[in-house]
Amino acid sequence: MPYIFKRNKQKRFEALYRIYAKNLYVLSLRYVANSFDAEEVVQRAFIKVFEKLDAFKEENEQATKGWLNRIVINESLLLLREQKRIQLNDDTTFNEPFTDSLPDTDLSYKECLSLVRNLPDGYRAVFNLYVIEGYSHKEIAVMLDISEASSRSQLTRARAYLQKQIKQLNYETEVIR
Template identity: 40%
Template sequence: MDTAQLIRQAKQGSAPAQKCLFDLLSDKMLLVCRRYVKSNEDAEEVLLDGFYKFFKTLGSFQYQGDAALYSWVKKIMIHECLMLLRKKNVFTIVTEADAADCPLEAEALNNLSAKEIFDLIVQLPVGYRTVFNLYEIEGLEHKEIAAMLGITEGTSKSQLSKAKILLQKNLAQNGTRYVKRKSR
């Protein structure tokens, strides 16, 4: 059964179609949630809350392809992650003093697996990790991030810079070298 047909049936309340959509999307969406919240339990809670909202609002969704569906569900999941961080009052902007920039080699990330990179990102403080994910992974601009998080653009830029510095330090501590590229 194709995705468009699953969407139509799920809109009509078909539990098997909803389960198929959940099965189709849940693994990818759990990875999205894990980028924002540290614990597996919180990520699973956010995933379930996100799918609840997804199915609750599915009637207003106009299917225009799998990419549009993925993007819409991902946006719901990110919103739910940010809501959980606010609810738990763990989204604080870290004020750690700026560290010196570390000189790092060009082939660093080539020596790391996706899991190792993911683990480095997840270990960032919440504020750093959230801004890093929104900017580098989701492709949002600082103005959008600032509006979403209720911070200034300058704070968003600062958090991103500090996140990169901390990632570089962690890479260096692991014996991996990385050369900074120009930011947008």
């Protein structure tokens, strides 16, 4: 590759990193177990970005952000698979009733992040993909190589788990007050 194009590519790459690295790091924090893994994910993701930068056309910010988010999510799931942290049983027997409403709760960003990160790996992945990223169960099933029913089951479990945690948090807060 001629030097001028290489230099141009390097500049584009650095610009992308400076703008999006932090947000992508936070995104990966929601998926992986700890901050070291999140840094590893960001590093891997940007290496991939550098490799595919020639093919990518920056049409608008939204598209760029979506492309980068997708890469980070994929790398996060890949790392979880490598670490064998995702153990999604094809379990569809979860029938516990779930009420999607919570008592008047005011959770901060940090609390939300902490609650999500405390979820078991499988629940966390499905909850993030479905609730926050907005993927359908069909897409999640393909991404995690599970059935759609299993994805639904994991989501229900994740919600129940979070609700329980939030209730406990509210109780603790009230006790402190």
